[in-house]
Amino acid sequence: MKTARIIYNPTSGREAFKESLAEVLERLEVGGYITSTHATTCAGDATHAAAKACDLGFDLIVAAGGDGTVNEVVNGMAAYDERPALGIIPMGTVNDFAKALHIPPTIDEAVEMIVSGRSARIDIGRMNSKYFINIAGGGKITEVSYEAPSKLKSIIGPLAYYVKGIEMLPKIRSTNVKIEYDDNVFEGKVMLFMLGLTNSIGGFEKLVPDARLNDGKFTLIIVEEASLAEIGHIMTLATRGEHLKHPKVHFFKAEEVDISSFEEVHLNLDGEFGGVLPAHFINLKEHLEVRVPTSFYEEYILTDEEGQ
Numbered sequence: 001m002k003t004a005r006i007i008y009n010p011t012s013g014r015e016a017f018k019e020s021l022a023e024v025l026e027r028l029e030v031g032g033y034i035t036s037t038h039a040t041t042c043a044g045d046a047t048h049a050a051a052k053a054c055d056l057g058f059d060l061i062v063a064a065g066g067d068g069t070v071n072e073v074v075n076g077m078a079a080y081d082e083r084p085a086l087g088i089i090p091m092g093t094v095n096d097f098a099k100a101l102h103i104p105p106t107i108d109e110a111v112e113m114i115v116s117g118r119s120a121r122i123d124i125g126r127m128n129s130k131y132f133i134n135i136a137g138g139g140k141i142t143e144v145s146y147e148a149p150s151k152l153k154s155i156i157g158p159l160a161y162y163v164k165g166i167e168m169l170p171k172i173r174s175t176n177v178k179i180e181y182d183d184n185v186f187e188g189k190v191m192l193f194m195l196g197l198t199n200s201i202g203g204f205e206k207l208v209p210d211a212r213l214n215d216g217k218f219t220l221i222i223v224e225e226a227s228l229a230e231i232g233h234i235m236t237l238a239t240r241g242e243h244l245k246h247p248k249v250h251f252f253k254a255e256e257v258d259i260s261s262f263e264e265v266h267l268n269l270d271g272e273f274g275g276v277l278p279a280h281f282i283n284l285k286e287h288l289e290v291r292v293p294t295s296f297y298e299e300y301i302l303t304d305e306e307g308q
């Protein structure tokens with residue numbers, strides 16, 4: 001028998017998970033798992049709960065919550081040599097990570113996928129000692145996502161980032177940074193830099209148009225110093241996934257990135273404050289085993305034969 005630990009955030013998004021808990025447990029039991037449950041009690045608790053599940057040798061951790069919960073669970077698991085598989089039941093307001101993996105939005109379908117889908121090994125990022133699953137970024141503009149109040153986020157969802165972003169535009173200024181990526185260097189004034197792992201970020205589904213989930217590389221996007229009008233134009237292009245064509249936008253693939261600055265530059269990891277520069281980023285290739293729909297696996301997970 002396999003063992004599964006459900007870690008759920010009773011406060012995330014729609015707050016409806018508890019009502020479905022009995023059915024979720026039953027489906028997992030029928031699927032061959034011995035189950036147990038942990039409801040998180042505060043911020044950071046999911047990290048401790050996931051680490052404990054690793055210590056106890058669980059085969060599967062099911063994270064039921066939004067991106068914040070999944071990020072915390074991965075932070076609890078990632079340092080272990082023996083890691084359980086991860087299943088995700090999206091319960092947040094945005095669920096960028098679940099969307100990137102085409103995880104179904106309803107509880108029933110998500111648990112069904114966990115039981116009968118496939119396991120994919122996908123990349124995660126480490127920044128200094130913290131892990132991230134979707135994106136790391138810095139520069140004034142990236143302070144937007146954690147400044148978007150959660151009330152606003154739950155009412156208008158992804159648009160909250162955009163609305164807040166436009167409001168903040170006049171306050172945005174550039175910062176001087178040095179970005180070393182693999183064997184190259186970029187030095188200069190930037191509005192923002194981003195290291196993406198998936199293509200679904202901040203509610204934009206085409207921000208990192210060609211992110212591969214298991215190639216061991218970050219997509220590094222740098223937006224050089226630009227005028228307000230240019231930033232507005234880049235944001236509009238971003239909604240269509242065409243921002244990479246803009247001359248102030250640079251795009252690279254890299255396994256390791258070092259970023260430093262003489263100024264105080266805030267970092268954002270998966271939508272939350274993640275500390276300040278300097279930062280060392282490393283892509284941990286295929287570090288996370290996650291349950292995904294079979295159709296997604298067949299279409300998006302590269303195998304060795306495909307020339308990885």
Ligand SMILES: Nc1ncnc2c1ncn2[C@@H]1O[C@H](COP(=O)(O)OP(=O)(O)OP(=O)(O)O)[C@@H](O)[C@H]1O
Pocket residue numbers: 009010011012013014040041042043044045064065066067068069070072091092093094095096153
């Ligand atoms: N019992 C709790 N009370 C208050 N906060 C909690 C509790 N458990 C977890 N949290 C915190 O809530 C944060 C947000 O949760 P989560 O990401 O699951 O939902 P969300 O914000 O609705 O979703 P999304 O990130 O997709 O918008 C988590 O990062 C976690 O730190």
